[in-house]
Amino acid sequence: MDRVSRRKLMKMVAVAGSGAALTTLVKTEQVNAEEIARMTTEEQAATVIPAARAFGGQHSPKPLPFDPTKLKGISEKLIKSHWENNYGGAVKALNTVEQRLAAMLGEKDLPPYIYGDVKREELVRTGSVVLHEYYFANLGGDGKASGKALDFIKQWFGSYEQWEAEFKKTANALGGGSGWTILSYNLHTGELHNYWAWDHMHNAPMGYPLLVLDMYEHAYHMDYGAAAAKYVDAFMQNVNWDEVNRRVEEMRLRK
Numbered sequence: 072m073d074r075v076s077r078r079k080l081m082k083m084v085a086v087a088g089s090g091a092a093l094t095t096l097v098k099t100e101q102v103n104a105e106e107i108a109r110m111t112t113e114e115q116a117a118t119v120i121p122a123a124r125a126f127g128g129q130h131s132p133k134p135l136p137f138d139p140t141k142l143k144g145i146s147e148k149l150i151k152s153h154w155e156n157n158y159g160g161a162v163k164a165l166n167t168v169e170q171r172l173a174a175m176l177g178e179k180d181l182p183p184y185i186y187g188d189v190k191r192e193e194l195v196r197t198g199s200v201v202l203h204e205y206y207f208a209n210l211g212g213d214g215k216a217s218g219k220a221l222d223f224i225k226q227w228f229g230s231y232e233q234w235e236a237e238f239k240k241t242a243n244a245l246g247g248g249s250g251w252t253i254l255s256y257n258l259h260t261g262e263l264h265n266y267w268a269w270d271h272m273h274n275a276p277m278g279y280p281l282l283v284l285d286m287y288e289h290a291y292h293m294d295y296g297a298a299a300a301k302y303v304d305a306f307m308q309n310v311n312w313d314e315v316n317r318r319v320e321e322m323r324l325r326k
């Protein structure tokens with residue numbers, strides 16, 4: 072008869088970053104594998120799922136991919152604060168959320184709506200981490216559109232100028248509030264659009280982001296106060312079109 076050693080179970084817990092879900096099982100020296108097989112689905116989830124990578128809580132922040140002293144019209148102080156506090160905070164929160172989910176799976180009497188609250192946080196924090204990483208990665212350039220990205224934009228918007236006017240208008244519509252403006256290729260419809268996103272969870276289904284602009288006030292208030300449009304102008308001067316072109320290539324591979 073196969074037996075699951077306590078050491079192995081503890082290792083599973085360590086991967087999850089939380090031991091709470093296996094509280095019952097790890098109290099014994101050894102757990103019978105047949106006992107696990109006889110468990111209800113919920114009980115198995117409390118033992119097996121928390122060890123899964125989905126609950127690892129091991130995300131770490133990506134370093135800024137450009138020199139923060141070199142941006143035009145966006146200060147080093149603002150960028151560092153944004154990266155450290157808002158993006159860095161989202162990474163830490165996502166790790167905490169994943170670990171809490173793992174632990175909560177082991178709470179037999181936990182109401183689903185309480186679990187749902189933390190699942191919502193998982194979505195919020197994931198959106199924040201992913202969009203911030205796209206945002207920082209598409210900064211640090213000279214703002215001059217080029218290559219296949221420019222060709223693609225012309226195909227769908229007629230001209231760069233027409234696309235930029237709509238992108239900026241979409242961004243300015245979020246001024247004073249929060250959200251993201253995202254030039255996305257829609258993998259389902261096969262169309263290119265500037266999408267409006269009110270928050271980290273508000274993305275077009277199947278939208279593949281090519282250019283991401285953070286319109287939360289924390290992205291500009293330190294430099295521009297409430298003058299969001301000036302920040303949008305500054306952002307356009309710093310777009311890294313090499314990165315946008317890299318995404319266009321990557322997107323073509325995924326189509």
Ligand SMILES: [Fe+2]
Pocket residue numbers: 153157158203285287289290
């Ligand atoms: Fe942000």
